[in-house]
Amino acid sequence: MPEGHTLHRLAGALREQFAGARVAVSSPQGRFVESAALLDGTPLVGAEAWGKHLFVEFEGEHFIHVHLGLIGKFDVFQTPAPAPVGQVRLRIAGESGYADLRGATACDLFTESQRQMVVDRLGPDPLRADAVPETAWRRVSRSHRPIGELVMDQEVLAGVGNVYRAELLFRHRIDPLRPGRTLRRGQWEAMWRDLVELMEYGVRTGRIDTVRDEHTPEAMHRPPRKDDHGGEVYVYRRHGQPCLVCGGKVRTEVLAARNLFWCPRCQPRFRSRSRAA
DNA sequence: TCAAGATGATCAG
DNA sequence: TGATCCTCTTGAT
Numbered sequence: 001m002p003e004g005h006t007l008h009r010l011a012g013a014l015r016e017q018f019a020g021a022r023v024a025v026s027s028p029q030g031r032f033v034e035s036a037a038l039l040d041g042t043p044l045v046g047a048e049a050w051g052k053h054l055f056v057e058f059e060g061e062h063f064i065h066v067h068l069g070l071i072g073k074f075d076v077f078q079t080p081a082p083a084p085v086g087q088v089r090l091r092i093a094g095e096s097g098y099a100d101l102r103g104a105t106a107c108d109l110f111t112e113s114q115r116q117m118v119v120d121r122l123g124p125d126p127l128r129a130d131a132v133p134e135t136a137w138r139r140v141s142r143s144h145r146p147i148g149e150l151v152m153d154q155e156v157l158a159g160v161g162n163v164y165r166a167e168l169l170f171r172h173r174i175d176p177l178r179p180g181r182t183l184r185r186g187q188w189e190a191m192w193r194d195l196v197e198l199m200e201y202g203v204r205t206g207r208i209d210t211v212r213d214e215h216t217p218e219a220m221h222r223p224p225r226k227d228d229h230g231g232e233v234y235v236y237r238r239h240g241q242p243c244l245v246c247g248g249k250v251r252t253e254v255l256a257a258r259n260l261f262w263c264p265r266c267q268p269r270f271r272s273r274s275r276a277a
Numbered sequence: 278t279c280a281a282g283a284t285g286a287t288c289a290g
Numbered sequence: 291t292g293a294t295c296c297t298c299t300t301g302a303t
Contacts (some may be wrong), residue, residue, distance in 0.1 A: 002284060002285075003284055006284085052284095052286090067285075067286075068284095068285080069285045069286065069294090069295075069296080070283065070284070070285045070286085070296085070297090071283075071284095071285085071295085071296055071297045071298070072285090072296080073298085074296080086297085087296075087297080102296080102297065103295080103296045103297045103298085104295090104296085105286060105287080105295065105296085106284065106286085108288095153301075154285095154286085160288095161283050161284045161285075162283090163284055164284085164287090165284095202288075208284085236284090237283095257285090257286095257291090258282085258283095258284090258285085
């Protein structure tokens with residue numbers, strides 16, 4: 001379930017388990033062998049996320065850059081570590097824990113300048129204290145592209161994926177096909193604040209809950225459902241089902257190569273003033 | 278038991 | 291735009 005909150009949560013888990021310790025680094029699958037050998041036995045300095053990118057830092061300004069893609073997983077466990085099963089691309093092992101990476105789109109050894117090049121391409125990440133939301137607004141407010149495409153563009157906003165896209169636009173009753181440049185500044189600022197809150201909740205709980213009354217202590221302690229995103233949502237993957245607010249049917253369509261979900265009644269088609277007049 | 282689809286991104290054509 | 295990477299869950303058979 002790799003949206004931005006997953007990576008920030010993972011970075012925290014890696015720091016907690018390994019930061020400051022010498023770790024064993026290996027690549028049982030064989031696709032990261034040379035880099036793993038270089039890092040093996042080196043102190044792990046820390047880990048941080050930027051959008052959907054994860055950087056694990058080792059002494060000597062070496063970074064492992066990980067992007068989980070659609071199906072990747074990076075899990076932290078307590079020792080003893082069993083023999084690797086299946087395609088484990090990367091294993092980091094310490095005294096009391098180990099972490100296995102599988103199925104990632106990217107797992108590379110980076111220098112500081114390579115890390116910076118990746119970060120420079122990304123838009124502001126709502127989960128980072130150093131994010132500058134104005135940068136995203138400049139891009140949105142100048143673009144003719146649909147807002148449903150812009151919020152998923154990592155050069156506009158880093159860390160937002162398909163679930164947060166659908167839910168954010170629903171919560172603000174915005175037509176996903178509405179051109180970015182027609183949004184009002186106040187609308188965008190409200191969306192940004194909402195994203196920060198929703199994603200911080202995601203980091204704390206590991207779930208994506210966007211239905212307003214889900215943000216309660218009771219909801220926080222309820223065990224996650226088996227569904228992937230783990231929480232309660234308004235429209236994501238609810239196509240054909242009644243909208244929780246108006247009862248109309250939730251619809252789905254492909255936008256930006258991904259399945260978009262929205263409620264046509266709560267998010268009516270946007271018409272520009274010039275066209276309506 | 279098997280096939281399809283999925284919260285992503287890149288590359289070739 | 292489609293193929294590719296690669297894993298896991300779900301639903302059909």
